[in-house]
Amino acid sequence: MNSLTRMRPQQAEIEAAIDELRALLDERLSVNGSVREQHGQDLTWHKGAPPDAVAFARSTEEVAKIVTICAKHKVPVIAFGTGTSLEGHISAVYGGVSIDMSGMNRIVSVHAEDLDCVVEAGVTRLQLNDFLRDTGLFFPIDPGADASLGGMAATRASGTNAVRYGTMRDNVLALTAVMADGTVVKSGGRARKSAAGYDLTRLLVGSEGTLGIITEVTLRLQGIPEAISAGICPFESVDGACDAVILTIQSGIPVARIELLDKLQVQAVNAYSKLDLPEQPTLFLEFHGSDMSVKEQAERFAEIAAECGGGSFDWATRTEDRNRLWTARHNAYYAALALAPGKKGLSTDVCVPISRLADCVRQTREDIEQSGFLAPIVGHVGDGNFHVLLLIDMDDPQDVARGKAFLDRLAARAIAMEGTCTGEHGVGMGKMKYMQAEHGTGLTVMRAVKLALDPDNLMNPGKIIPEGG
Amino acid sequence: MNSLTRMRPQQAEIEAAIDELRALLDERLSVNGSVREQHGQDLTWHKGAPPDAVAFARSTEEVAKIVTICAKHKVPVIAFGTGTSLEGHISAVYGGVSIDMSGMNRIVSVHAEDLDCVVEAGVTRLQLNDFLRDTGLFFPIDPGADASLGGMAATRASGTNAVRYGTMRDNVLALTAVMADGTVVKSGGRARKSAAGYDLTRLLVGSEGTLGIITEVTLRLQGIPEAISAGICPFESVDGACDAVILTIQSGIPVARIELLDKLQVQAVNAYSKLDLPEQPTLFLEFHGSDMSVKEQAERFAEIAAECGGGSFDWATRTEDRNRLWTARHNAYYAALALAPGKKGLSTDVCVPISRLADCVRQTREDIEQSGFLAPIVGHVGDGNFHVLLLIDMDDPQDVARGKAFLDRLAARAIAMEGTCTGEHGVGMGKMKYMQAEHGTGLTVMRAVKLALDPDNLMNPGKIIPEGG
Numbered sequence: 001m002n003s004l005t006r007m008r009p010q011q012a013e014i015e016a017a018i019d020e021l022r023a024l025l026d027e028r029l030s031v032n033g034s035v036r037e038q039h040g041q042d043l044t045w046h047k048g049a050p051p052d053a054v055a056f057a058r059s060t061e062e063v064a065k066i067v068t069i070c071a072k073h074k075v076p077v078i079a080f081g082t083g084t085s086l087e088g089h090i091s092a093v094y095g096g097v098s099i100d101m102s103g104m105n106r107i108v109s110v111h112a113e114d115l116d117c118v119v120e121a122g123v124t125r126l127q128l129n130d131f132l133r134d135t136g137l138f139f140p141i142d143p144g145a146d147a148s149l150g151g152m153a154a155t156r157a158s159g160t161n162a163v164r165y166g167t168m169r170d171n172v173l174a175l176t177a178v179m180a181d182g183t184v185v186k187s188g189g190r191a192r193k194s195a196a197g198y199d200l201t202r203l204l205v206g207s208e209g210t211l212g213i214i215t216e217v218t219l220r221l222q223g224i225p226e227a228i229s230a231g232i233c234p235f236e237s238v239d240g241a242c243d244a245v246i247l248t249i250q251s252g253i254p255v256a257r258i259e260l261l262d263k264l265q266v267q268a269v270n271a272y273s274k275l276d277l278p279e280q281p282t283l284f285l286e287f288h289g290s291d292m293s294v295k296e297q298a299e300r301f302a303e304i305a306a307e308c309g310g311g312s313f314d315w316a317t318r319t320e321d322r323n324r325l326w327t328a329r330h331n332a333y334y335a336a337l338a339l340a341p342g343k344k345g346l347s348t349d350v351c352v353p354i355s356r357l358a359d360c361v362r363q364t365r366e367d368i369e370q371s372g373f374l375a376p377i378v379g380h381v382g383d384g385n386f387h388v389l390l391l392i393d394m395d396d397p398q399d400v401a402r403g404k405a406f407l408d409r410l411a412a413r414a415i416a417m418e419g420t421c422t423g424e425h426g427v428g429m430g431k432m433k434y435m436q437a438e439h440g441t442g443l444t445v446m447r448a449v450k451l452a453l454d455p456d457n458l459m460n461p462g463k464i465i466p467e468g469g
Numbered sequence: 470m471n472s473l474t475r476m477r478p479q480q481a482e483i484e485a486a487i488d489e490l491r492a493l494l495d496e497r498l499s500v501n502g503s504v505r506e507q508h509g510q511d512l513t514w515h516k517g518a519p520p521d522a523v524a525f526a527r528s529t530e531e532v533a534k535i536v537t538i539c540a541k542h543k544v545p546v547i548a549f550g551t552g553t554s555l556e557g558h559i560s561a562v563y564g565g566v567s568i569d570m571s572g573m574n575r576i577v578s579v580h581a582e583d584l585d586c587v588v589e590a591g592v593t594r595l596q597l598n599d600f601l602r603d604t605g606l607f608f609p610i611d612p613g614a615d616a617s618l619g620g621m622a623a624t625r626a627s628g629t630n631a632v633r634y635g636t637m638r639d640n641v642l643a644l645t646a647v648m649a650d651g652t653v654v655k656s657g658g659r660a661r662k663s664a665a666g667y668d669l670t671r672l673l674v675g676s677e678g679t680l681g682i683i684t685e686v687t688l689r690l691q692g693i694p695e696a697i698s699a700g701i702c703p704f705e706s707v708d709g710a711c712d713a714v715i716l717t718i719q720s721g722i723p724v725a726r727i728e729l730l731d732k733l734q735v736q737a738v739n740a741y742s743k744l745d746l747p748e749q750p751t752l753f754l755e756f757h758g759s760d761m762s763v764k765e766q767a768e769r770f771a772e773i774a775a776e777c778g779g780g781s782f783d784w785a786t787r788t789e790d791r792n793r794l795w796t797a798r799h800n801a802y803y804a805a806l807a808l809a810p811g812k813k814g815l816s817t818d819v820c821v822p823i824s825r826l827a828d829c830v831r832q833t834r835e836d837i838e839q840s841g842f843l844a845p846i847v848g849h850v851g852d853g854n855f856h857v858l859l860l861i862d863m864d865d866p867q868d869v870a871r872g873k874a875f876l877d878r879l880a881a882r883a884i885a886m887e888g889t890c891t892g893e894h895g896v897g898m899g900k901m902k903y904m905q906a907e908h909g910t911g912l913t914v915m916r917a918v919k920l921a922l923d924p925d926n927l928m929n930p931g932k933i934i935p936e937g938g
Binding site: 111112113114115116155156157158162163166167169170179183184185186187189190191192193194195196197198199200202203205206207211222223225226246249250251252254289290292293296300349351352353354355382383384385414415418419420421422423424425426427431434435438439440441442443444445446448449450451452453464465 | 580581582583584585624625626627631635636638639648652653654655656658659660661662663664665666667668669671672674675676680691692694695715718719720721723758759761762765769818820821822823824852853854883884887888889890891892893894895896900903904907908909910911912913914915917918919920921922933934
């Protein structure tokens with residue numbers, strides 16, 4: 001088996017590629033320093049690296065031409081959506097060309113009868129939902145940021161309502177991608193299911209641009225529910241809240257969102273969003289369905305919560321009350337940052353079987369306290385996925401080192417519990433070092449697939465699969 | 470790129486492999502003629518080929534040893550579950566060793582809190598559901614036959630309630646597989662979601678033993694619903710029935726099963742199961758949920774059906790009435806065969822976007838009539854998937870040729886409608902010839918993945934990917 005290696009291309013190769021790209025794209029090929037910086041650095045603590053050039057593509061055919069030119073000169077290509085990924089995915093580790101997909105923002109078709117739509121990769125989720133508003137349909141996946149749908153597919157994103165609607169894995173029916181040699185591949189179709197060969201759609205979803213560049217996606221849509229109700233419920237302990245979650249899922253209550261905020265996060269939210277929630281571990285919930293079903297779901301959850309040490313409820317069926325609650329939840333990240341002005345937030349992303357969730361959160365809370373961090377926790381607990389926001393002084397190398405050691409312990413803890421180091425953020429550069437522990441011999445298979453589809457390691461090199469081997 | 474080719478191994482190679490396998494397995498290695506015949510021939514019209522030997526495996530480690538021995542002597546390996554696959558999947562096209570998984574029938578663990586379980590590949594779905602009975606949980610995928618769960622994963626099976634619970638793609642959380650070189654790989658974990666690298670689980674699900682042999686699967690389970698109600702509703706036309714299906718799905722009614730029987734199939738069922746259903750296109754439905762929700766779902770469906778030319782209902786909430794209906798549905802295949810004693814049933818499996826379903830069924834019905842076939846239709850219409858049962862006189866070469874030509878037209882029709890030639894039966898030998906039309910350049914990617922993971926083409930050769938290229 002060949003090994004997976006890459007070095008920066010020679011300057012002459014890059015210049016030759018840029019010349020050909022400029023002939024193709026004219027002013028849509030930029031070598032401007034700040035444009036390059038912006039395309040190589042995400043908003044996180046990961047140190048980015050700028051690409052040598054940024055190509056603003058307008059069509060699948062154009063992406064294919066760009067990739068073909070870069071392949072000819074052995075120059076890496078990195079897809080760029082909105083730059084909101086969290087693990088250094090967009091960093092041009094070995095230089096190369098960033099392909100900015102924001103100009104590919106056409107909604108190609110909406111098939112209301114089939115509950116699906118076809119969009120170019122640069123369409124963002126809010127753009128799609130605005131467009132869908134009059135159809136009675138919506139696209140449910142909500143990772144927080146207004147990310148591009150191609151980027152969400154490439155990182156296998158999810159978010160608060162994956163417990164009901166699944167992740168990008170479940171909601172991408174088909175896609176178009178440009179492979180390493182410039183070939184355009186259409187995987188899947190619009191049928192709801194298929195048993196026709198290898199699942200290339202699922203292979204490309206979550207491959208973070210390392211196997212191909214996704215240029216178009218066919219997405220499942222949902223009918224906007226007749227009724228939505230939301231509520232919050234404080235618990236005496238994180239354990240009690242987790243028990244309530246397990247019983248809710250087990251009872252088959254089709255909860256649409258079920259989010260945990262720990263005590264510190266509730267304090268942060270109260271301060272930031274001017275609320276007066278009881279300062280206890282708290283579940284935020286949302287139910288979707290008919291009027292009758294939503295009412296029934298809420299009542300059944302209330303019974304479960306009461307058994308698990310849940311406190312008094314605050315149910316909101318009015319849109320404005322619901323929005324107030326979920327805005328506070330969505331602002332949890334900023335609320336947490338406000339706890340320690342000047343520090344950087346470092347978000348973790350482990351996911352474990354829900355039976356292990358209370359254990360994992362408790363051990364992690366103890367670790368946080370022993371390490372002396374200020375670090376609130378929020379979790380998509382219906383999936384067993386939670387985020388610790390470590391507040392780190394990036395100018396203090398010791399604080400950074402302690403933070404990294406904490407990340408290593410947390411990943412190991414989740415993997416030991418049959419979970420994963422990343423539920424929804426992806427691997428990028430940041431979690432590459434956990435891949436061997438998590439996948440074992442599976443990593444060899446991933447490397448073989450990568451080498452088969454990208455033998456020169458030009459597609460977003462330095463991500464997901466550790467090199468060498 | 471290398472090409473995908475294989476020939477029968479030399480007799481000396483086969484004998485050397487058999488000697489080593491006998492040393493490993495003793496009497497669990499069989500070269501008995503009828504055992505070999507039975508392992509190479511499924512129940513369909515596909516002409517099978519017997520393997521050179523059958524190895525009865527008892528553990529993942531043993532499968533790994535068998536595969537390693539066969540790899541050393543360049544002898545093909547074919548996994549065998551219950552032999553209920555429908556496209557010649559188990560035929561030993563190039564000879565080799567059939568690995569019978571029926572001895573790997575341990576239920577390894579059930580995690581009721583996490584709604585999952587781990588089973589060896591030879592466990593059948595009825596065995597699992599019997600075992601689960603006292604836990605309040607069940608495994609929903611029901612392809613009709615009491616297939617092995619490893620085989621169901623390998624063929625990406627589904628069945629009548631995929632509309633509610635998804636297919637094997639959605640319900641296999643993790644798996645263990647033996648790869649072509651004998652390496653044991655564990656893909657995925659027990660977390661509900663993960664963004665940690667390439668989705669090897671989904672790559673192996675549906676790969677029909679051509680990339681690796683699945684030896685263990687971790688499955689999602691469901692809580693047994695509090696209430697189940699079923700009913701049937703006759704329609705004036707197939708179009709009306711399809712319209713009712715589309716509106717039902719669009720309205721977000723979480724229907725658990727919604728099955729179409731065309732007029733000829735209803736006649737067959739009446740004769741076979743001694744029923745007196747109105748001889749019209751008919752929907753069979755099932756709803757799962759709380760008492761209140763099931764009632765509400767049924768009422769909402771009734772309103773939709775009335776708008777679409779649906780006739781009077783026959784609702785059944787009593788278990789025995791429900792079982793009578795679903796037994797009749799499950800026996801549809803035998804009922805259809807009874808229409809023409811002595812003929813063989815040839816089952817098709819196209820799946821199209823549901824907006825195209827009525828069109829596809831109508832055009833197919835016209836094709837059947839023009840061709841002069843007796844061929845009832847049943848469909849998992851909530852997914853856009855339907856089966857034509859062509860009744861063919863296998864001793865009449867003209868009838869067989871006309872049948873094959875019909876299959877080709879049907880596959881082309883579905884693919885032209887953005888659908889697939891196979892919703893749930895898989896490719897095997899039978900549908901390999903449609904892969905180029907359905908996948909285009911994607912087939913080149915599949916071939917590259919196959920060559921990367923099985924360079925000698927020893928894993929179930931002659932299936933899914935046409936050779937050469």
